[in-house]
Amino acid sequence: MAARQASLFTNDELPENLLPWEIEGAASRAVADVVFNRPLPQVFQYVIPEPLVDLLQPGQRVRAPFGRGDRPLAGYCVGISIGQSPERRLKSLVEVIDREPLVDGALLKLTRWIADHTLCGWGQVLESVVPAGVKNRSGTRELVYLSLSNDARSRWQEMKLPAKQKAVVAALAGATGPLRIDDLAELAGCGVSPIQTLRDKGIVVSARQREMQTTTALPAADPRRDLKLNVLQLRASESILAAIRAAEHRTFLLHGVTGSGKTEVYMRAIEEVVAYRRQAIVLVPEISLTPQTIRRFRSRFDRVSVLHSHLSDAERHAHWRQIATGDVDVVIGARSAVFAPTPHLGLIVLDEEHESSFKQETTPRYHAREVARERARSLNVPLVLGTATPTLESWQRAVEGKDVLLSMPERVARRPMPPVVVVDIRNDPYIRQGGAIGRALLQAMQQALKDDGQIILFLNVRGYSPVLWCRACGEPMRCPDCDISLTWHKQRGVALCHGCDYETLRFQQCPKCQAPGLRHLGTGTERLEAEIRSRFPDVPCLRMDSDTMSARGSHDAALESFRHGQVKILLGTQMIAKGLDFPQVTLVGVVDADTVLHQPDPRASERTFQLIAQVAGRTGRGDRAGRVLVQTCCPDQPAIQAAARHDFIGFAREELIHRQEVLAPPFSHTARLVARGPREPDVQAWIQATANVLRELAAPVGVRVRGPAPCQIARAKTLFRYHLQVQHESLETLLTLWRSAEGRFPPGGEVDSIVDVDPLNMR
Ligand code: ADP
Ligand code: ZN
Numbered sequence: 001m002a003a004r005q006a007s008l009f010t011n012d013e014l015p016e017n018l019l020p021w022e023i024e025g026a027a028s029r030a031v032a033d034v035v036f037n038r039p040l041p042q043v044f045q046y047v048i049p050e051p052l053v054d055l056l057q058p059g060q061r062v063r064a065p066f067g068r069g070d071r072p073l074a075g076y077c078v079g080i081s082i083g084q085s086p087e088r089r090l091k092s093l094v095e096v097i098d099r100e101p102l103v104d105g106a107l108l109k110l111t112r113w114i115a116d117h118t119l120c121g122w123g124q125v126l127e128s129v130v131p132a133g134v135k136n137r138s139g140t141r142e143l144v145y146l147s148l149s150n151d152a153r154s155r156w157q158e159m160k161l162p163a164k165q166k167a168v169v170a171a172l173a174g175a176t177g178p179l180r181i182d183d184l185a186e187l188a189g190c191g192v193s194p195i196q197t198l199r200d201k202g203i204v205v206s207a208r209q210r211e212m213q214t215t216t217a218l219p220a221a222d223p224r225r226d227l228k229l230n231v232l233q234l235r236a237s238e239s240i241l242a243a244i245r246a247a248e249h250r251t252f253l254l255h256g257v258t259g260s261g262k263t264e265v266y267m268r269a270i271e272e273v274v275a276y277r278r279q280a281i282v283l284v285p286e287i288s289l290t291p292q293t294i295r296r297f298r299s300r301f302d303r304v305s306v307l308h309s310h311l312s313d314a315e316r317h318a319h320w321r322q323i324a325t326g327d328v329d330v331v332i333g334a335r336s337a338v339f340a341p342t343p344h345l346g347l348i349v350l351d352e353e354h355e356s357s358f359k360q361e362t363t364p365r366y367h368a369r370e371v372a373r374e375r376a377r378s379l380n381v382p383l384v385l386g387t388a389t390p391t392l393e394s395w396q397r398a399v400e401g402k403d404v405l406l407s408m409p410e411r412v413a414r415r416p417m418p419p420v421v422v423v424d425i426r427n428d429p430y431i432r433q434g435g436a437i438g439r440a441l442l443q444a445m446q447q448a449l450k451d452d453g454q455i456i457l458f459l460n461v462r463g464y465s466p467v468l469w470c471r472a473c474g475e476p477m478r479c480p481d482c483d484i485s486l487t488w489h490k491q492r493g494v495a496l497c498h499g500c501d502y503e504t505l506r507f508q509q510c511p512k513c514q515a516p517g518l519r520h521l522g523t524g525t526e527r528l529e530a531e532i533r534s535r536f537p538d539v540p541c542l543r544m545d546s547d548t549m550s551a552r553g554s555h556d557a558a559l560e561s562f563r564h565g566q567v568k569i570l571l572g573t574q575m576i577a578k579g580l581d582f583p584q585v586t587l588v589g590v591v592d593a594d595t596v597l598h599q600p601d602p603r604a605s606e607r608t609f610q611l612i613a614q615v616a617g618r619t620g621r622g623d624r625a626g627r628v629l630v631q632t633c634c635p636d637q638p639a640i641q642a643a644a645r646h647d648f649i650g651f652a653r654e655e656l657i658h659r660q661e662v663l664a665p666p667f668s669h670t671a672r673l674v675a676r677g678p679r680e681p682d683v684q685a686w687i688q689a690t691a692n693v694l695r696e697l698a699a700p701v702g703v704r705v706r707g708p709a710p711c712q713i714a715r716a717k718t719l720f721r722y723h724l725q726v727q728h729e730s731l732e733t734l735l736t737l738w739r740s741a742e743g744r745f746p747p748g749g750e751v752d753s754i755v756d757v758d759p760l761n762m763r
Contacts, residue, residue, distance in 0.1 A: 032056060032093055033079035034064055035123035039363070041115075041739060043078065043122070047092045056080065056093075059101025059108055061135075064093045076126045078108055102130045106378065107341065113374050117731070118364045119671065119738055119755045125364045129339045131316045139314025144206050145178035146195065152203045159203075164194040169203065178207065229268065233261050236406040237268040243382040244272050244347065251373060253353070253398040254386040256408030257646065258617025259415060259581075262386045265408075266349045267300050269384065274301065274329045278346030283368055285355040286334040287575055291556050297332055307333030307340065335360060335368040338375065346381055348372045353387040353394055354610050356760045365756050369394075388617060388648070389610040392659065393666040395652050411620075418588070418620040420612065420628040420644040424635040431631075436523040436531055441589050441629050449539060449568060453586030453624065457528065457571040458615050460595045462545045463487035464527045465520035468495055472515030483715040488520055489547070490527075500717045528571055528591060536569070544572035577615050583622020588615050593632040593640055600712055601762045602664045605639040609651050612643035665758065669731040671738055672759045674711060676719040677751035684708075686751040687722045693744045694726055694737075703728040703737050712763045731757075 030048040046064050048056055056062065058079050066073040072094045103111070103126070111129055115122040133139070148156060148169065156169045167188040172179065175187070185192055198204040229237065236254060243250040256262045270280040284293065289308050297304050305319055305328040322328055324341040331340040335358050338348070350358070350372055358368040369385065376383035385394055385403075398405035411417065421440070425431045428438035436459070437445070448455050465488045468477040476485040479497035486495040486504070494503040509516045520527070529543045542558055549555045555575070562570050563582060570576060590612060597608045612630055619626025632640055642651035660667050673690065677683040687708040695705045707724035714721055728734045738755070 029082060031081050031090065032062065032077045033081070034062060034075040034093075035078055035121065035126065036066060036073055036075040037123045037127040038121050039124060040121045041742075044075075045090050047090045048080070049092050052093060052096050055096045055099070057101050058105065059103045060099075061097040061102065062093045063095040063097060065091050076102075076123055078112070078122065078126075102126075102134060104341065107339065109378065110339075110371065110375055114364050114366050114371060116735065117370070118366050118757050119735065119742075120364045125366075128362075128364055129336075131313070131320060133313030133315070133317035134320050136313065138312070138317045140211060140317070142208050143180060143211055144208055146172065146181060146184055146199075146204050146206050147178040148172045149202055149205045156203075162194070164188070164190045165198055168194050168198055172204065227264055229264060230261065230412060232256075232408045232410060233265050233268075233412075236265050236408060239404060239406055240265070240269045240382055240384060241272050244269065244276075247380055249377050249380045249382065251376070251383045251385065251397070251403040252406055253390060253394050253403050254384055254406045254408070255390055255395075255398075255648070256386065256388060256406075257411060257417060258388045258614065259411040259621050260388075260408035261412040262351070262408065263296060266351070266384060266386065267297070269347055269382075270301065270330055270349070273346035276346060278344045279323075279326070279328065279342035280330050280347040280349065281337055281340055281342065281345065281372075282330060282332045283337055283348070283350045283358070283372065284332065284334065285352050285357045287357075287555075288352060289332070289334060290559060290580075292559075292581065294332065297330060301330045303327065303329040305331050305340075307331060307337045309334065338368045338371050345375070345379055347384070348376050348381065349384045349386065351386050353385040354389050354391050359760045361761060363754070365754075365759075367758065367760075389613045390648070390652075392606060392652060392656060396656065396666040415620060416625065417646045418616055418626040418628050420616055420630060420646070422630050422632060422635045422640055422644050424633070425631045426633050436528050436591050437535065437589075438631055441591075441631060442535065444587055444589070444627070444629055445536070445569075448587040449536070451586065453626075454562070454565070454567075454582065454584045455569045455587045455589070456576060456580075456582075456585055456615070456618050457532070457569065457589045457591055458573075458577055458611075459523070459525050459528050459571065459591040460573055460611075461522070461524040461592070462526070462547055462573055463496065463498075463524035464490035464530075465522050466524055467521035468518045469521050470510035470513065470515055471517070471519055473510060473513040475510065475512050476521075477511065477518065481715070481718045483713050487524065490530075491547075499713060523591070525572060532569055532571065539568045540566060541569040541571065542567040544570065544575050546573070546575070549575065574611075577611065577618070580618055581621055582618070584624065585619045585621070586624050586626045588619045588626065588628045590615055590628070590630040590632075593630045594634060597632075597634060597637060597639070602659075603760070605637075605655055608637070609639040609643045609648070612640065613646070613648070616643070616646075663727070663729075668727050668729050669734050669758055671726045671734055672723055672756045672762070673726070673753055674721060674723045674756070675708075675748075675751050675753040676716075676721050677749075678719060679750065680720040682749065683720045683722050683751050686746060686748060686753075687724060689746045690753075691724050693746075694724070694741050697741050698726065698737055701728075701733055701737060703734060 030053050032046050032048050033043045034046055035043055056077055058077050060077050061074050062077050063072040063074050074097060111125040112122055114125045156173050161169065167190060168184065171184060171188040181192060181195060184195060195204060199206065240252055254262055254265060273280045286309055294306055305323055307319060320341060323331055324343065326343045331337055331342065350369055353369060360366050372383055397403040423438060423440045425438045431438050445455055467485050468488050477495060478485050479499060479502045481502055482497055482499040484497055484499040486497055489496050494505055496503045510518060525543055525545045532541050542562065544558055561567050593608060593612060596611055597604055616628040619628060630640065634640065638654055639651060675683050675687040691705060691708050698705050704727045705724060706727065708722050711721040711723050726734060
């Protein structure tokens with residue numbers, strides 16, 4: 001087994017479709033490049049034994065001896081080289097698992113790029129990108145088809161055979177193609193035994209074929225509804241159409257305020273692509289995959305495939321196949337739909353570009369926006385990023401002219417942006433008495449209900465109260481396994497850890513000092529709901545958070561009842577902050593704008609701005625004007641002030657000056673290493689030794705190493721957590737440094753670690 005560094009192929013040399021039998025004398029010297037689902041940067045080489053040569057192409061899985069284990073390990077063949085004799089004796093592959101490649105050459109290259117840019121193994125990326133249902137061929141079964149042998153086909157009429165066998169042969173000769181055994185028996189008017197006999201004689205031959213059983217009939221399209229684009233929409237779409245027509249890669253940042261009609265711009269561009277018989281991928285956050293969104297696309301395009309997280313393995317496999325055969329024009333889905341195997345991709349749209357759910361928080365820790373950028377670049381097609389509140393990473397690229405900025409600063413039909421009132425609640429009498437709804441918000445709610453409007457209240461904390469506190473010893477109740485205080489969930493009657501789902505019923509007394517009577521501090525959505533019900537006992541109100549919305553479909557049902565006006569007050573977590581379009585909403589309340597602001601996170605201000613702007617986007621969308629109340633204890637905070645003025649550009653300008661001063665993103669890239677283990681001294685020692693290795697190599701190339709230090713959540717699920725950060729202006733420099741250092745990291749033992757490139761989650 002020979003290991004080489006990852007540079008076996010540069011991206012552009014990766015063989016797209018090299019068939020070994022097309023090369024003379026290849027058989028004896030064919031070598032497969034294989035990667036495994038392991039955090040290793042290497043590609044491993046194996047001899048392809050003669051009988052397997054014809055069966056193997058890049059993109060298929062194989063089994064090969066690996067490491068010290070006795071059982072061969074499954075891996076992915078990522079390349080085949082022919083003709084050169086390898087420098088060393090290589091082991092042989094033992095099996096080819098798949099009959100056909102699971103991914104094509106372009107997708108292989110993309111997964112390689114992801115491994116390089118997220119610092120994980122190529123095999124890990126492939127394992128994650130190919131859906132389980134595709135790997136196990138879920139929802140298919142193998143059928144046997146029968147036909148005449150070539151020899152029999154030419155001279156079956158002269159053959160001397162018993163009558164029944166003759167009938168079978170005649171039936172096959174007259175058929176337009178191979179037949180299933182039952183159909184053949186019926187056609188020939190006999191049982192299966194004459195057929196078996198003919199098979200034994202070699203006159204009838206069989207072939208196996210795998211067929212889909214799950215169907216993915218696309219629902220009939222909804223009636224078509226055309227809108228005349230306004231001037232701003234036309235201007236934005238013209239730029240995108242020009243890139244499509246010129247077959248050029250460009251990234252467009254479509255910065256349009258909420259309600260400016262961005263979706264119509266996407267659909268105009270997709271129409272163009274579909275007219276060229278190419279496909280478009282539309283990426284949206286999972287929570288925006290509502291029936292409303294899907295309906296909008298189905299009303300415009302005939303062949304729309306929706307990849308949501310509730311698909312079974314068999315359904316996912318069927319969709320994958322259908323997309324790969326080119327039977328779908330538009331693929332809509334969350335993050336992982338960026339890998340949809342469209343044969344002639346013409347455009348990628350990523351809506352709500354600022355959404356952190358586009359970043360995957362398990363290996364491979366990729367950001368769908370960056371993967372989309374690379375996929376679009378390599379295929380020479382445009383990428384459209386749309387949002388009302390761009391991330392500063394994307395904004396800075398547009399400011400520097402690397403990407404094209406398209407602006408739609410006004411709502412459609414001249415609807416005004418809703419006025420946003422910042423309410424200082426530090427001296428509010430109701431809040432002092434322990435309520436969550438202050439005087440101004442209460443009055444605004446009463447007024448909105450009087451005018452027969454609907455209300456949305458947003459609170460980013462679930463449960464009844466986020467802290468259970470003992471007044472005798474002053475201690476909050478903590479999870480025994482995590483460095484996290486327990487949240488009181490009144491309805492379920494448990495105190496719950498939001499880090500690990502630990503729950504306890506023993507909350508009557510303090511676990512430390514046994515004093516009775518714990519106090520509930522702070523307000524979550526459950527407590528807010530109780531407060532609303534006591535303030536407005538006759539008004540139908542609905543809470544949406546992950547506790548009430550766990551059942552499949554409950555989310556959609558809840559939104560429908562709000563749309564139809566049965567529910568007047570909708571309250572919930574971020575689940576309700578995004579993308580919803582309800583024309584009757586005249587009041588939006590942000591119950592506590594400070595929950596995000598006080599996170600120790602370099603993006604806390606940016607997230608606060610986004611939160612207020614997105615929530616504000618939920619009102620004033622119909623003919624009725626709307627308004628927004630933001631409750632805060634920091635009314636002068638610049639992000640809150642800018643959001644109240646709807647001034648993204650002003651916010652970005654100030655925030656970027658600040659970020660540049662401290663070299664925070666987008667002015668640098670970061671690799672964050674998190675180490676975890678059951679014994680704190682081991683974790684400390686390991687990460688300190690690792691930091692030393694990194695520092696030694698980093699200093700000469702100007703890379704900064706910060707830490708190590710305990711993580712914000714210093715203990716989770718019984719494990720102690722430490723982290724460090726490696727930072728540099730150039731991502732390439734950072735990645736190169738890491739790859740050269742990681743071979744020298746000390747052995748982990750019980751300490752395990754993860755690396756996250758350009759992390760969004762800093763906890
Ligand atoms: P965004 O995605 O920017 O928030 P949408 O695309 O959802 O905005 O559009 C907001 C609303 O305006 C939708 O109900 C949409 O049907 C409507 N709309 C969009 N463009 C037009 C237009 N040119 N004329 C009339 N209504 C429009
Ligand atoms: Zn816990």
